[in-house]
Amino acid sequence: MSPYRNLEEYNMEITDEIKEKFSSVIDEIGEDKNREGLLKTPERAAKAMLFLTQGYKQSAEEILQGAMFRENYDDMVIIKDIELYSLCEHHMLPFFGKAHVAYIPDGHIVGLSKIPRIVDVFARRLQVQERLTHDILECINNTLKPKGVAVVIEASHMCMMMRGVQKQNSVTTTSGFRGQFEKIETRNEFLKLISSDLS
Numbered sequence: 001m002s003p004y005r006n007l008e009e010y011n012m013e014i015t016d017e018i019k020e021k022f023s024s025v026i027d028e029i030g031e032d033k034n035r036e037g038l039l040k041t042p043e044r045a046a047k048a049m050l051f052l053t054q055g056y057k058q059s060a061e062e063i064l065q066g067a068m069f070r071e072n073y074d075d076m077v078i079i080k081d082i083e084l085y086s087l088c089e090h091h092m093l094p095f096f097g098k099a100h101v102a103y104i105p106d107g108h109i110v111g112l113s114k115i116p117r118i119v120d121v122f123a124r125r126l127q128v129q130e131r132l133t134h135d136i137l138e139c140i141n142n143t144l145k146p147k148g149v150a151v152v153i154e155a156s157h158m159c160m161m162m163r164g165v166q167k168q169n170s171v172t173t174t175s176g177f178r179g180q181f182e183k184i185e186t187r188n189e190f191l192k193l194i195s196s197d198l199s
């Protein structure tokens with residue numbers, strides 16, 4: 001049995017532990033952790049870190065399963081320009097951009113808002129862009145079981161911008177295709193629609 005009485009107590013315990021560690025980091029970089037402006041910073045940073053990694057406590061499959069509806073629509077459904085913010089697992093710095101997701105139903109459609117919700121579930125973890133792309137793809141493929149699914153992510157990585165190689169304008173594109181999107185015509189139709197303003 002969990003040593004914690006309830007979830008709130010557990011969250012407070014975790015926040016306190018991370019807060020202590022952020023406090024040490026502030027100390028180690030040569031700052032005065034008792035300076036007025038920094039007094040609440042370890043707690044704020046701990047809460048921010050828990051917010052940005054809340055995806056570990058969420059189930060994308062359950063989110064999709066909660067809003068699947070029987071429907072005989074078997075054309076492409078595209079949700080494009082879904083903004084995302086994630087943390088790269090190498091430096092724990094943000095990467096951010098847009099996800100474009102499409103599927104071709106096979107008897108079931110899904111509530112539209114659930115697609116951005118599952119993008120957030122997987123983005124709010126320590127990630128590489130490639131795995132994030134496949135996590136979204138496989139989750140939709142295995143849960144909704146559509147005739148096809150496609151995911152494209154375009155993102156900028158702060159670890160390549162504000163440090164390291166220091167390239168401000170490079171954008172990384174990753175993609176994954178399953179089922180009918182493996183056919184070149186279907187894939188091209190999707191790629192054309194996400195790059196047009198009319199879709």
Ligand SMILES: Nc1nc2c(ncn2[C@@H]2O[C@H](COP(=O)(O)OP(=O)(O)OP(=O)(O)O)[C@@H](O)[C@H]2O)c(=O)[nH]1
Pocket residue numbers: 088089090127128129130157159160163164165
């Ligand atoms: N493939 C992939 N690489 C990533 C992602 N986010 C960050 N990286 C890269 O992870 C790599 C880590 O390489 P290392 O050489 O171990 O780390 P580093 O010395 O900090 O590398 P530099 O960033 O080149 O200074 C870097 O090339 C980053 O650009 C991602 O989402 N996907």
Ligand SMILES: [Zn+2]
Pocket residue numbers: 088089090091092093157159160
């Ligand atoms: Zn990085």
